[in-house]
Amino acid sequence: MGRNPRGPMDHLKQLVEFVTSRPGFPGAIGTEVLLVEKGRVHLRVARRPDLLQFNGFFHGGVIAGLADHAAGGAASTVMPPGKVAVTVELKINFLTPADGAWILARAEVLQAGGTLSVVTVDVVTEANGTERRCAFGTATMRAVEMKA
Amino acid sequence: MGRNPRGPMDHLKQLVEFVTSRPGFPGAIGTEVLLVEKGRVHLRVARRPDLLQFNGFFHGGVIAGLADHAAGGAASTVMPPGKVAVTVELKINFLTPADGAWILARAEVLQAGGTLSVVTVDVVTEANGTERRCAFGTATMRAVEMKA
Amino acid sequence: MGRNPRGPMDHLKQLVEFVTSRPGFPGAIGTEVLLVEKGRVHLRVARRPDLLQFNGFFHGGVIAGLADHAAGGAASTVMPPGKVAVTVELKINFLTPADGAWILARAEVLQAGGTLSVVTVDVVTEANGTERRCAFGTATMRAVEMKA
Amino acid sequence: MGRNPRGPMDHLKQLVEFVTSRPGFPGAIGTEVLLVEKGRVHLRVARRPDLLQFNGFFHGGVIAGLADHAAGGAASTVMPPGKVAVTVELKINFLTPADGAWILARAEVLQAGGTLSVVTVDVVTEANGTERRCAFGTATMRAVEMKA
Numbered sequence: 001m002g003r004n005p006r007g008p009m010d011h012l013k014q015l016v017e018f019v020t021s022r023p024g025f026p027g028a029i030g031t032e033v034l035l036v037e038k039g040r041v042h043l044r045v046a047r048r049p050d051l052l053q054f055n056g057f058f059h060g061g062v063i064a065g066l067a068d069h070a071a072g073g074a075a076s077t078v079m080p081p082g083k084v085a086v087t088v089e090l091k092i093n094f095l096t097p098a099d100g101a102w103i104l105a106r107a108e109v110l111q112a113g114g115t116l117s118v119v120t121v122d123v124v125t126e127a128n129g130t131e132r133r134c135a136f137g138t139a140t141m142r143a144v145e146m147k148a
Numbered sequence: 149m150g151r152n153p154r155g156p157m158d159h160l161k162q163l164v165e166f167v168t169s170r171p172g173f174p175g176a177i178g179t180e181v182l183l184v185e186k187g188r189v190h191l192r193v194a195r196r197p198d199l200l201q202f203n204g205f206f207h208g209g210v211i212a213g214l215a216d217h218a219a220g221g222a223a224s225t226v227m228p229p230g231k232v233a234v235t236v237e238l239k240i241n242f243l244t245p246a247d248g249a250w251i252l253a254r255a256e257v258l259q260a261g262g263t264l265s266v267v268t269v270d271v272v273t274e275a276n277g278t279e280r281r282c283a284f285g286t287a288t289m290r291a292v293e294m295k296a
Numbered sequence: 297m298g299r300n301p302r303g304p305m306d307h308l309k310q311l312v313e314f315v316t317s318r319p320g321f322p323g324a325i326g327t328e329v330l331l332v333e334k335g336r337v338h339l340r341v342a343r344r345p346d347l348l349q350f351n352g353f354f355h356g357g358v359i360a361g362l363a364d365h366a367a368g369g370a371a372s373t374v375m376p377p378g379k380v381a382v383t384v385e386l387k388i389n390f391l392t393p394a395d396g397a398w399i400l401a402r403a404e405v406l407q408a409g410g411t412l413s414v415v416t417v418d419v420v421t422e423a424n425g426t427e428r429r430c431a432f433g434t435a436t437m438r439a440v441e442m443k444a
Numbered sequence: 445m446g447r448n449p450r451g452p453m454d455h456l457k458q459l460v461e462f463v464t465s466r467p468g469f470p471g472a473i474g475t476e477v478l479l480v481e482k483g484r485v486h487l488r489v490a491r492r493p494d495l496l497q498f499n500g501f502f503h504g505g506v507i508a509g510l511a512d513h514a515a516g517g518a519a520s521t522v523m524p525p526g527k528v529a530v531t532v533e534l535k536i537n538f539l540t541p542a543d544g545a546w547i548l549a550r551a552e553v554l555q556a557g558g559t560l561s562v563v564t565v566d567v568v569t570e571a572n573g574t575e576r577r578c579a580f581g582t583a584t585m586r587a588v589e590m591k592a
Contacts, residue, residue: 025207028198050176055295059173060235061213068208086242087208088412089436091387091535093237093562093582095555110580111539115411116384116438118537118580136554136562138537138582140385140436142412147203236560237584239387239535241414241434243407258432259391263559264532264586266389266432284406284414286389286434288533288584290560321503324494346472351591355469356512356531361505383504385537390530443499 012036016073019084026069029062033073039109041073046102058098058134063105063123067092067137070107071119075141078112085117085141092121092137100126103134110138117141160184164221167232174217177210181221187257189221194250206246206282211271215240215285218255219267223289226260233265233289240269240285248274251282258286265289308332312369315380322365325358329369335405337369342398354394354430359401359419363388363433366403367415371437374408381413381437388417388433396422399430406434413437456480460517463528470513473506477517483553485517490546502542502578507549507567511536511581514551515563519585522556529561529585536565536581544570547578554582561585 013036020026020033020043029051035042045051045058045066053059068090075085103125111118123135161184168174168181168191177199183190193199193206193214201207216238223233251273259266271283309332316322316329316339325347331338341347341354341362349355364386371381399421407414419431457480464470464477464487473495479486489495489502489510497503512534519529547569555562567579 019202022202023197024200024202025198025209026201029209049171050173052172053174054167054170054172059213060216060238061173061177061209064212064216064238064240065207065209068212089239089241089385089414090208090212091237091239091582092212093555093584094235095562111537111577118385118539120580133555136564136582138535138580140537237533237562239434241407241436243414259389259429266391266533268432281407284416284434286387286432288389315498318498319493320496320498321494321505322497325505345467346469348468349470350463350466350468355509356534357469357473357505357509360508360512360534360536361503364504364508383538385535386504386508387533387535388508389533 012038012077015076016041025065029065031066031069036073036077038077039074041070041077041107042104043070044102044104056099058103060094063094063098063103063135064090064092066103066105067121067123067135068139070105071121071139072141074107074109074119075117078109078117079143082146083143084146086144088116088140088142090137090139092135094135096132096134098125098134102126115143160186160225163224164189173213177213179214179217184221184225186225187222189218189225189255190252191218192250192252204247206251208242211242211246211251211283212238212240214251214253215269215271215283216287218253219269219287220289222255222257222267223265226257226265227291230294231291232294234292236264236288236290238285238287240283242283244280244282246273246282250274252279263291308334308373311372312337316365321361325361327362327365332369332373334373335370337366337373337403338400339366340398340400352395354399356390359390359394359399359431360386360388362399362401363417363419363431364435366401367417367435368437370403370405370415371413374405374413375439378442379439380442382440384412384436384438386433386435388431390431392428392430394421394430398422400427411439456482456521459520460485464513469509473509475510475513480517480521482521483518485514485521485551486548487514488546488548500543502547504538507538507542507547507579508534508536510547510549511565511567511579512583514549515565515583516585518551518553518563519561522553522561523587526590527587528590530588532584532586534581534583536579538579540576540578542569542578546570559587
């Protein structure tokens with residue numbers, strides 16, 4: 001049997017993949033969609049010279065951008081059809097050097113509301129074959145009409 | 149005659165331009181250094197398709213990254229020689245669509261300390277020939293030894 | 297002649313004073329309303345033993361609470377009649393010890409919108425007869441119906 | 445046998461209880477210390493008229509103050525002896541009305557460092573016999589020498 005190929009989860013994944021694959025920043029930095037579930041989105045970006053800061057670590061803008069995009073995706077999965085999340089504000093702590101082969105953002109909805117949702121995002125990096133948290137953020141998201 | 153070509157302001161400007169022009173994210177997104185003074189740095193990025201989100205506005209990651217880089221530059225100008233700023237945390241509110249021909253981040257040190265500094269950043273975008281604030285952020289910066 | 301005693305500014309001041317003077321936390325900590333204008337509110341609290349932390353400085357909760365209340369007041373002054381601001385989120389940096397005879401929060405609306413407003417708040421303390429900034433915050437406020 | 449009455453956990457609990465019970469804001473609002481472990485502190489405050497805002501919910505300053513105090517306690521448990529945490533900055537989202545009989549802050553260290561630590565704090569309130577999250581915060585804490 002398997003899952004309904006037109007089920008709501010597939011629809012959510014398609015939505016996040018569609019937004020991510022369109023021309024623009026998320027695609028340009030090579031964002032991969034690893035997981036989309038109701039309330040959760042995981043995105044990964046592999047190391048590339050143009051994504052780093054002068055010391056060889058992933059730049060804060062790439063980390064914040066990935067966290068933001070994952071948070072927006074996660075918030076969008078809990079909004080009514082036809083709505084998409086835009087970021088009201090983002091707060092992010094940079095905890096350890098993002099010096100691995102990739103960074104991975106795991107966004108999870110903390111509170112879903114009709115207008116506003118709050119999402120937390122863990123960002124980990126690969127380090128010696130395991131993962132280590134390199135950033136943690138919280139984003140406030142607002143539901144807006146998605147234009148066709 | 150003009151200003152001493154080896155004066156402290158020139159040194160600061162060179163430092164920010166050097167960090168910005170090295171291979172990496174700030175250079176890859178086309179960051180221009182407009183102003184470097186003690187406690188203040190202004191950086192600008194021009195619109196390009198790979199810097200936008202799906203709706204045609206500058207992506208939050210680019211805005212946050214530019215704000216972060218400007219804040220780090222501004223904090224570095226008030227640190228002792230040989231020190232450079234790394235970001236402890238960044239908080240940013242996205243106020244209006246960043247839909248102009250460029251975005252410009254103006255960072256200003258609010259509080260300078262031996263270990264930690266706090267910087268505010270206004271981000272404006274061009275709109276019909278004038279500028280409009282599109283984001284506002286606050287960053288906590290930490291002084292670390294700059295490696296040669 | 298002087299100003300219309302029923303003018304909109306007086307109405308705003310009455311609103312902020314009314315909310316502040318009702319039984320509750322703002323009144324209990326001795327909040328004084330110093331200024332209410334469209335988009336700006338200044339509030340002050342005098343030093344008292346029950347408002348301090350173990351080291352003799354104003355406690356972060358009092359500073360954050362005063363900043364929050366001032367931000368809510370300022371946001372309420374730019375909302376339509378019948379609406380009042382509630383806090384979506386607050387971010388605050390503690391910059392220097394709040395060790396003076398009072399703390400004073402100056403809130404100013406950065407961006408006013410139909411649903412959300414963003415307010416910055418400078419908190420200063422008295423130090424040797426002059427004032428010194430001890431905290432800086434940003435708050436996101438939401439307009440809700442005020443119950444009669 | 446039981447636990448060593450002079451063990452490190454007891455010492456930590458005594459430290460947090462000592463700081464909380466001294467004259468000042470945490471004691472004045474009736475803070476109870478429920479749990480102290482390495483990296484975790486839980487604090488509770490019961491509803492009282494002087495801790496509320498005009499709408500009858502716990503005031504944001506009380507919620508932020510309790511979160512701040514819990515975060516400082518949790519960070520202090522992972523610092524070397526003789527050091528205590530002071531708050532660099534606090535970010536807090538107010539998620540649902542804090543309208544219960546009490547609020548309870550659960551702070552947990554996310555990242556411990558020699559100088560800086562980052563702590564997350566969940567704040568829940570009692571609602572119809574169960575608990576509901578009403579706020580979530582992140583704090584950056586700095587280790588300073590504790591004066592005798």
